[in-house]
Amino acid sequence: MRNPTDGELMRLIREGQQHALTELYDRHAKLVYSIAYRIAGNEPLAREAVQLVYTRLWTTKADYDASKGVFSSWLITITRNITIDVLRCERRHRSIVPIVDANVAATGDGAPEEALERSDRQSAIATASRSLSTPQRRVIDLLYWKGYTLKEIAEMGGEPVGTVKNRLHQALKTLRRHLQGLKEER
Template sequence: MPASSDPNLAGLLSATADGDQEAFAELYDLTSARVHGLVVRVLRDVAQAEEVTQEVYLQVWRSAGRFDAHRGSALSWLLTLGHRRAIDRVRSAQSQSDRDQAYESRADRPTPDPTAEAVEDRLQGQGVRSAVKELGPPHQEALELAYFEGLTHQEVSERLGVPLGTAKTRIRDGLRKLRDQTGGAR
């Protein structure tokens, strides 16, 4: 489309804003190929591009009065409308895809069985308690006080009658031995 016909497009938009169907048809004939081409380049899907191009011209019919020739050319306004609609379609498709993936990931998970989980937790707890008992008195006492009774390092130190550093060392060394004993990863 030659640049000299752009002022004519502004007139056609103005007439379209007044409800002139012939002006709208001529505007469509002069610009639809460019708008559709831009939309196809953004969407990369001809069928969707046709829908979006149709939406753009419906928007033009409804809001041609919003065109302001002082802010830019009529063609750039039409191309901007097309580009924005195409980007909106891409974002909408991506959002739908994200929602579908999130749904599928939730749907693939088995329904939790609270009874089985409670049994598993109890068995794991019994296994940990048995492993702690096998550590021996200094580490066993420190870990039981810290983790089973919930005491702080300072409280463990006071309860065992040992310096704070010794209590921390017993807890740390006890955890290392426990990890090695149970085959835990570092």
């Protein structure tokens, strides 16, 4: 029996035949992992990207078209995009600063002075964020907490990118001004 081509395997995957995905994995897993590792720079993120690549191949409705290029190039593009998404997600999670609830003092975790200081900081941040306009809060939320780019935010709002950049600049300036006292206390 002859080996099916990558294109034929993708057609079988669309039909829900799991053995086709297994064979595709066996053929290309080393390539996918090496690309993901080179982009991510560490093993756990590369492994996550590999898993997402093959999950995407199994679930996507997009089909590989052999007339547009070789399968490995198509797969490398998918791997690159997914690995970049994994990195963005990781960066967002790393950049999130947990705001400790005021209940920390009541639970007895940490020194009472530290809990009070955290509570004061949390209160100052909440007060500073209330000084922002609704569009400014939206830009901060979408950019820093949800990981959208300035261009994507502009497209969502049907606004020029320059408007969104200006709104972000003004929001950061306002937050900096309100939180300046918090920084000086340290």
